[in-house]
Amino acid sequence: MRTFGAVVQALREHAGLSREEFAERVRFSRHTVASVEQGRRMPDKVLVERAEHALGNTGALRKASRHLARHPGLARWFRAWARIEQTAISLCTYECRVVPGLLQTEAYARAVSLSVPPRPDPAVLEERIAARMARQALLSPDRTPPANFSFIVEQAVLERRTAGEEVTRELLDHLLGVVERCWNVEIQVMPLRQVVHAGLDGSLQLAETPENEWFGYSEGQQNGRLIGDAKELSMLQHIYAKMRSQALTPEDSLGLLKRMRGAL
Template sequence: MAGEYTDWGTGASGGGEPEVSDSVRTFGAFVQALREHAGLSREEFGTLVGFSKHAVASVEQGRRMPDIDFVEGAEPHLGNTGALRAAAPHLSRKPGLASWFRQWARLEASAISLYTYECRVVPGLLQTEAYARAVSLNVPPLPDPAELEQRIAARLARQELLAVTRKPPTAFSFIVEQAVLERCTGGKDVTRELLDHLVELVERNWNVELQVMPTVRVSHAGMDGPMQLAETPDNRWFAYSEGQQNGRLITHAKEISLLHQRYAKLRSQALTPEESLSLLKRLRGAL
């Protein structure tokens, strides 16, 4: 759930690898042709770009979505024409949770702005250990004990992204449905701790803005479900959306523009940050 079943999971176990697409196959064939033209074996090329020969093969065969590090590392050794860099943003692939979120997590880790709308669970970056455990144990199939501990540890480690000491600190905007906070996932004790954590986080971290979407709202721009938007240090925007057992990294400018419009509308429809903080404290007091 919430884009995080694998490396940084919020919920259930991960899905399988995504299906390949024509654009990824075409990109891979292009890389292979340039590599062979340069007279490099896969192993030699992999050494130059910092990837194993098996990873290079996966990209060339269209089984692996090339990430930013691969593209930037490949350019100088394949003619330095900028063709790979220009083609990469236009790649698309059929949904597949595991690989998509691994790539999103890398983008998220270096983002200078990160926007998240969530209507199912509290976003992983805001969870407590107890809440994370409760979510993981609620969604079948249940993880084995070792997997559960690994998942929770990874999720909590990811919260280092919230630190104001990062240079530059990431600007976070979260919009969470009120119903998610009132669901009492894990019981009252878990919810009390969660609400205390959220209040403390908002009051302590000036780079974190949290807005609550009230349960009763006549107009609502988030009917199509959760979304995340990330801005990279070079001011490029990416987005991520997710459903049951699938997820999709979004790189197309038109789609990202649409999600920006929806997120802006959600911000105007949700409670203000000050009203949201007040609501968090009232919810906590009622438990």
């Protein structure tokens, strides 16, 4: 939105229009125009069309506006990563707090959302869960091209039995089903007892774009950080590779998941 707003402002200034003059031509208030130019407001479709006519019909604003979306149900700090995630050809995820969103069941997602205060408004909760479930379409091996997924999840996260045995039973069935259905998804469990653990600094994600460019993402309390620095990405890739060697193999992880499921 900030980039789109900067383009609007640049075209307006190139046309020699003040903000007041431009607002008059597009028949929106000066305040609305300022909010769009500063990236604080999603541009209305009508404003985009009127701005095109006012600024020379280049088509630039019309084309750029297609890449803007509100991403309902996603935290503001997660949205940039969600856009990268949508087109990634490989995605690596290490989680030590909860089961990754791409692997959650609806009941588990609901329990996680309700566990962390403040409790969300019912409408916000449903929007959040719907967005999380919709993201799971990314796992499909029928995508063209399909993406490769690697997940490392702490055993303690599964042993916690968030929301009780019934929800955990459904969650384990779901994880086993994902492994069975999706040849492009690999799940590894980091065992409870691991003397040397490369991931003690916390959860992380890595994604490779169709252009073979890598990005990273780390998340904390009410914030997330998109990582593009090559040196930092190299370090994170080394950490993730080390954790893959320290976690149970995919086969042993599958066996553990089955034993955990049988114990419930």
